[in-house]
Amino acid sequence: MTLRYPGRAGPALLGISAVVEPGERVAVAGPSGAGKTSLLALLLRLLEPSAGRIVAGGVDLACVDPDAWRSGVAWLPQRPRLAPGTLRAALGGRADAELWRALELAAAASVVAALPDGLGTVLGERTPLSAGEIRRLALARALATGRPLLLLDEPTTHLDATSAALVTRAIAELPRDTTVVFATHDARLVEIADRVIDLGVHGVLEAVA
Amino acid sequence: MSGALVRVLATARPLRRRLAFGVVLGALAVGAGVALMSTSGYLISRAALRPPILSLAVAIVGVQFFGLSRGILRYFERLASHDAALRLLDRMRAVFFERLEPLVPDGLPLGARTGDLLGRFVDDVDELQHLFVRALGPPIVAVVVGLGVVVAALLVDPRAAAVLALALLAGGVLVPLAAARVVRSTGRREAPARAALLTDVLETLEFAPELAVDGRRDEALAVVAARESSLTRIRRRTALAEGLGQGTVTLLAGLALVAVVVVTTVHGVLLGMLALLALAAFEAIRPLPVAAEHLGATEASAERLFELVDRVPPVRDPGTPAPAPAGLVLRVESLAVDGVFAGVDLELRGGRTVALTGPSGAGKTTLAHCLVRFRDPDGGQVLLDGRDLREYRQEDVRATVLLSGQDAHLFATTIRENLRIARQDADDAALREALGRAGALDWLDTLPDGLDTFVGEQGLLVSGGQRQRIALARAFLSPARFLVFDEPAAHLDAPTAAGIVDTILELAAEGRGVLLVSHSGYGLERVDEVVGLP
Numbered sequence: 157m158t159l160r161y162p163g164r165a166g167p168a169l170l171g172i173s174a175v176v177e178p179g180e181r182v183a184v185a186g187p188s189g190a191g192k193t194s195l196l197a198l199l200l201r202l203l204e205p206s207a208g209r210i211v212a213g214g215v216d217l218a219c220v221d222p223d224a225w226r227s228g229v230a231w232l233p234q235r236p237r238l239a240p241g242t243l244r245a246a247l248g249g250r251a252d253a254e255l256w257r258a259l260e261l262a263a264a265a266s267v268v269a270a271l272p273d274g275l276g277t278v279l280g281e282r283t284p285l286s287a288g289e290i291r292r293l294a295l296a297r298a299l300a301t302g303r304p305l306l307l308l309d310e311p312t313t314h315l316d317a318t319s320a321a322l323v324t325r326a327i328a329e330l331p332r333d334t335t336v337v338f339a340t341h342d343a344r345l346v347e348i349a350d351r352v353i354d355l356g357v358h359g360v361l362e363a364v365a
Numbered sequence: 366m367s368g369a370l371v372r373v374l375a376t377a378r379p380l381r382r383r384l385a386f387g388v389v390l391g392a393l394a395v396g397a398g399v400a401l402m403s404t405s406g407y408l409i410s411r412a413a414l415r416p417p418i419l420s421l422a423v424a425i426v427g428v429q430f431f432g433l434s435r436g437i438l439r440y441f442e443r444l445a446s447h448d449a450a451l452r453l454l455d456r457m458r459a460v461f462f463e464r465l466e467p468l469v470p471d472g473l474p475l476g477a478r479t480g481d482l483l484g485r486f487v488d489d490v491d492e493l494q495h496l497f498v499r500a501l502g503p504p505i506v507a508v509v510v511g512l513g514v515v516v517a518a519l520l521v522d523p524r525a526a527a528v529l530a531l532a533l534l535a536g537g538v539l540v541p542l543a544a545a546r547v548v549r550s551t552g553r554r555e556a557p558a559r560a561a562l563l564t565d566v567l568e569t570l571e572f573a574p575e576l577a578v579d580g581r582r583d584e585a586l587a588v589v590a591a592r593e594s595s596l597t598r599i600r601r602r603t604a605l606a607e608g609l610g611q612g613t614v615t616l617l618a619g620l621a622l623v624a625v626v627v628v629t630t631v632h633g634v635l636l637g638m639l640a641l642l643a644l645a646a647f648e649a650i651r652p653l654p655v656a657a658e659h660l661g662a663t664e665a666s667a668e669r670l671f672e673l674v675d676r677v678p679p680v681r682d683p684g685t686p687a688p689a690p691a692g693l694v695l696r697v698e699s700l701a702v703d704g705v706f707a708g709v710d711l712e713l714r715g716g717r718t719v720a721l722t723g724p725s726g727a728g729k730t731t732l733a734h735c736l737v738r739f740r741d742p743d744g745g746q747v748l749l750d751g752r753d754l755r756e757y758r759q760e761d762v763r764a765t766v767l768l769s770g771q772d773a774h775l776f777a778t779t780i781r782e783n784l785r786i787a788r789q790d791a792d793d794a795a796l797r798e799a800l801g802r803a804g805a806l807d808w809l810d811t812l813p814d815g816l817d818t819f820v821g822e823q824g825l826l827v828s829g830g831q832r833q834r835i836a837l838a839r840a841f842l843s844p845a846r847f848l849v850f851d852e853p854a855a856h857l858d859a860p861t862a863a864g865i866v867d868t869i870l871e872l873a874a875e876g877r878g879v880l881l882v883s884h885s886g887y888g889l890e891r892v893d894e895v896v897g898l899p
Contacts, residue, residue: 161826166811187858188830189808202574223580231578234829234856239572240478240564248579267726280476287771287852288725288884301579310829313855314771316724316884341858 157208159194167206168194174353178304179332183346184339186355192339193234195355196307199337201225230301234309234339236294238283243268244275247297258300261330263315263322264292288314295323299330306330308338312345324348369667370660373493376460380453387446388502392509394438395649399514401431402645403638410637446498454494461490461670467678467759471740474676479571480564485673488559489666496667500659503652507537510649514642521639525629529643532621536614537650541657544610551602552661556669558599562592603658610654618647679740682758689761690750692846695736695878701744705731708745711896713847713878718870720881720889723898729882730771732898733851736880737768767845771852773836775824780809780835781816783824787839799841802868804861805834829856837865847878854883863887 159169169191176182184192197203198210201222210217217225238246247255252275259265267289271277277284285293291314298306311327312320320342327336328348338345346352377384408424465486473482511533518526545552569576569585576582625643629636694714701707705728711719723729735742738754747754754762767787775783784796791799796816800806808831812818824832833856840848850869854862866881866888873879881892889895 164812188834188856188861189828193828200574200578202577222577223582226578227580229578231575233575237572237575239575240476240568270726278476280474280478281482282470282473282475282477284475286726286730287855292725310856314725314852314884319725341856341862343859 157198157205157210159191159198159203160206169198169205169355172208172353172355174351176335176337176351178335180335180350181327181348182335182337183349183352184337184355185341185346185352188341190355192355193309195353196231196309196337196339199305199307200229200231228303229305229307230298230303232291232295232298232306232308232311236291238279238285238290238293238297240280241278242275243271243277243279243293246279247275247293248300250300255296255300258296259293261299261326262292262296263319263326264289264296267292286314288316288319291315292319292323299326304334306334306336306338308336310340310342311338312340312342320344367664367668369671370496370664372671373457373496373663373667376457377453377497380449380456383445383449383452384497384502387442387449387498388505390438390442390445391502392506394435394442395506395510396513397431397435397438398648399510399642399645401428401435403517403642404428404431406641407634407638410634414634446502450494450498453497454490457490457493458486461486461674464674467680468674468676471734472676472679478564478568480567481560482673483567484556484560484563485669488563489556489670492556492663492666493670495659496663499652500656500663503656507649507653511537511646514646514649518639518642521635522629522631525625525631525639525643528624528628529621529646532617532624532643533646533650536617536621536647537653540610540613540617540650541653543613544606544654545657545661547606547609548603548658548661551599552658553665555596555599555603555662556665558592558596560669562589562596565589565592606658607655610657611651614647614651614654618644621647680738680755680759683756686758686761687752687756690752690757690765692765693750694748695766695847696748697732697736697745698748699745700732700735700742700747702728702731702735702740703743706898709896709898711880711894713880715846715876715878716873717894718873718879718881718892719894719896720883720892721896721898722883722889725884727898729884729898730851733768733770733849733880733882736847736849737766738762739768765845766847766849767840767843768849769836769840769851769853771855773832773839775820775827775832775835777820777822777824779814779817779819783820783835784816784838784842787842788844791842795842796838799838800834802841803834803837804864804868805831805838808834830858830861833857834865837869841868841872845877847880848872849880849882851882852884853881854887 157169157172158167160167172195184195186192194203198205201217204218244255255275256265259268267285268274271284283290291311295308295311298308308327312323315323321344324345327338327345330336340346404424404427408421408428411421411424515526515530515533518529565588569589573582576585622640622644626636626640629639631639694712696712697710700709709732711721713719721729721732734740735747738759741755749757749762749765781796784799785791788795793816797806797809800809809815820827827835833853837853840850853869854865857865869879869881870888870891881888
């Protein structure tokens with residue numbers, strides 16, 4: 157698979173080939189600017205490859221309706237944001253019990269518990285939450301969807317060592333009916349991966365472990 | 366008139382001469398129109414009797430004079446009133462921006478939404494320009510011209526004058542009141558409805574990727590469509606009131622013409638003059654129904670604006686500020702922010718490096734905000750060269766202490782302009798040097814447009830790591846004596862992150878004071894002091 161952005165000299169990704177088996181934990185590694193976020197965007201079908209293809213269960217993704225494909229995918233963006241409105245709605249508006257379970261997994265239950273209005277807290281332009289807290293909440297949002305494919309972009313960035321360890325363990329211990337692909341710089345998170353897709357300096361695949 | 370409008374009027378005080386000039390020209394233009402019609406009436410009636418042509422000369426000159434002067438006066442009236450309205454807009458925007466700016470980021474209401482703020486700052490300020498030209502000017506013109514017309518009619522025929530006065534009162538007072546009543550419930554809802562639409566459109570665009578992945582795109586679009594149609598309903602009602610108002614005034618004008626002709630006792634040429642005078646007089650009151658609606662709309666907009674800018678800013682400049690600090694020592698003494706942290710001490714001097722650590726949510730960013738006076742602490746103090754930060758102008762504090770925040774904002778412009786925010790006069794060599802220290806020079810050299818590369822809305826066209834490096838390069842460019850780096854290594858791979866921390870620590874060797882806010886351990890062994898938040 158190759159991806160070129162219009163107006164940019166070189167390709168963002170060049171000749172990437174990789175396999176992800178169901179239930180695997182797959183790390184996408186590589187230095188800053190190697191194309192990790194772009195690779196996730198391709199898997200989300202927010203972008204289409206300039207050359208090559210993505211095949212899921214024997215079907216070329218280009219032939220699948222993007223919305224139908226995405227209905228099985230949950231995503232933690234690189235710069236997660238919580239939509240304005242109540243925290244409950246921003247987390248996907250599921251039943252509270254479900255949300256709390258996901259918040260526990262994402263090491264974010266204590267964050268919500270510390271807010272005077274809990275899940276009813278109204279978010280907006282000014283937020284009482286730190287970047288690390290927003291990331292854990294957004295991770296909870298992705299986990300709460302219960303979708304079979306999780307795409308996580310830097311799930312442990314902005315987290316202190318304790319929270320990062322909790323999140324890493326949660327990702328490792330997710331039930332095996334969930335496939336997780338995560339982009340990361342965090343060596344400890346790479347350790348739990350069943351497979352590493354290492355993008356080189358300019359998005360050239362260097363090794364598949 | 367409500368308090369909010371009175372305050373807008375007070376803001377417009379320096380422009381009162383220009384605004385008054387526009388109104389005077391408007392009255393003269395409408396007056397010339399009325400005079401043109403009545404002189405024409407006289408001329409037509411007179412000419413029908415085929416008098417010697419010389420006896421018509423004065424009336425002909427009058428028609429020419431009023432015809433030309435009406436156009437010229439109208440032209441200059443437009444020029445003057447638009448000039449005044451645009452100057453007013455300019456002033457209003459500056460006044461409201463000055464009051465909005467100190468509220469960002471820590472003084473905005475919790476839950477404030479970008480779209481709503483933008484709606485207030487763009488649309489509601491826009492609406493205020495109509496206050497004078499469309500809402501307050503026309504009634505003054507109507508009173509002046511209306512009185513003039515009635516007095517003129519009185520000289521010809523008191524009975525006709527009385528009928529005309531009644532008709533003008535009905536058209537100029539009752540119709541606008543009725544129009545205002547029709548739109549009263551909806552007119553005040555227009556500004557909030559417009560802001561709600563703007564908010565939803567912006568958020569649907571901003572969150573488009575998340576919405577698409579969550580499968581909620583159609584749901585979001587349906588919300589936008591519903592907002593749009595409710596705004597359309599409000600506008601349709603306003604248009605209906607406007608149309609009915611204008612139509613009624615036209616109908617009244619026709620009725621007044623007939624009534625004047627029926628009741629008057631004058632004959633001949635004066636009758637023709639009187640009839641057209643009556644018809645023309647209604648030109649002065651035609652804009653009044655629209656004026657009544659604009660009065661309601663501007664009032665609603667003014668209230669929305671004051672509701673926002675009347676918030677107490679979290680920090681204020683002192684009445685008599687201390688002179689700008691040299692930037693020798695920045696000391697934090699038993700600093701406390703309610704419910705976040707208490708009793709924090711640290712000291713920064715030129716050449717000294719301090720690290721601030723703590724788990725996520727411990728208040729590291731809040732403390733950093735106290736250092737640049739985005740907010741004041743609840744207890745303890747921050748001293749810069751021995752004086753409390755509150756004694757300086759905020760501008761002087763921020764020129765001395767620079768905060769390089771986490772997830773710094775990139776403006777939708779080129780890399781060059783994004784860097785020059787830190788130092789306006791920096792040349793390309795300086796920009797390249799700063800990017801080099803931030804580890805971004807190799808990347809820059811792969812870009813065909815180099816420093817002219819457009820980074821996209823919110824910097825979305827560059828990767829997370831590159832965004833972080835541009836933000837760092839800004840800090841390296843800045844001449845500030847104290848530099849506060851909030852999580853500078855987030856989004857960067859380990860070797861790059863290590864290099865960045867090394868570069869940041871080198872800044873101290875140049876004689877600057879560096880505070881490294883971080884939850885990760887790298888480089889902590891090399892700083893002069895580590896301060897931990899629990």
